Amino acid sequence: MSKRIHTITPCLWFDDQAEAAANFYVGIFPNSKITLISRYGEAGKEVHGKEPGSVLTVGFELDGQSFTALNGGPVFTFNEAVSFQVNCETQDELDHYWDRLSAGGDDNAKQCGWLKDRYGLSWQVVPSVLMAMLTDPDTARSQRAFTALLQMKKLDIAALKKAFDG
Known part of the structure; x- marks a missing residue:
């Protein structure tokens, strides 16, 4: 077969x-x-x-x-229900994608690593380590990371790690 x-x-x-x-x-x-x-x-x-x-x-x-x-014409437009996630290993990489994708986009649509580009398409620019932090079995650690995440627009890996580590 x-x-x-x-x-x-x-x-x-x-x-x-x-x-x-x-x-x-x-x-x-x-x-x-x-x-x-x-x-x-x-x-x-x-x-x-x-x-x-x-x-x-x-x-x-x-x-x-x-x-x-x-x-296809103006019949359909993008919305936040669909986004593309860009996983980044370093802050420099995260800054590169965030800055380039958000250039000319909607500044009001930036939250928790999400942004909307100049064409209205939503992206999530996130550190690869984020999911491990948020799913850590130590709920105090994961909740500290999540609380820090909710206060950010562009994600700061060092600040997330600091919150996670307490």
């Missing part, structure tokens, strides 16, 4: 910013690239209303993870 590999590719719906958004994201993450661009043609113009030659989809990879960006 042959082994089937399943690939899940998130498809992000944009009004008409798919190419700009893909280029923005590719510029932030290492080992990232645009893989393809498809364009609208005459077919279906009465349905989609897009000009022939305008971008339909952009395939791209962020550090090896495939994504599709679709220019």
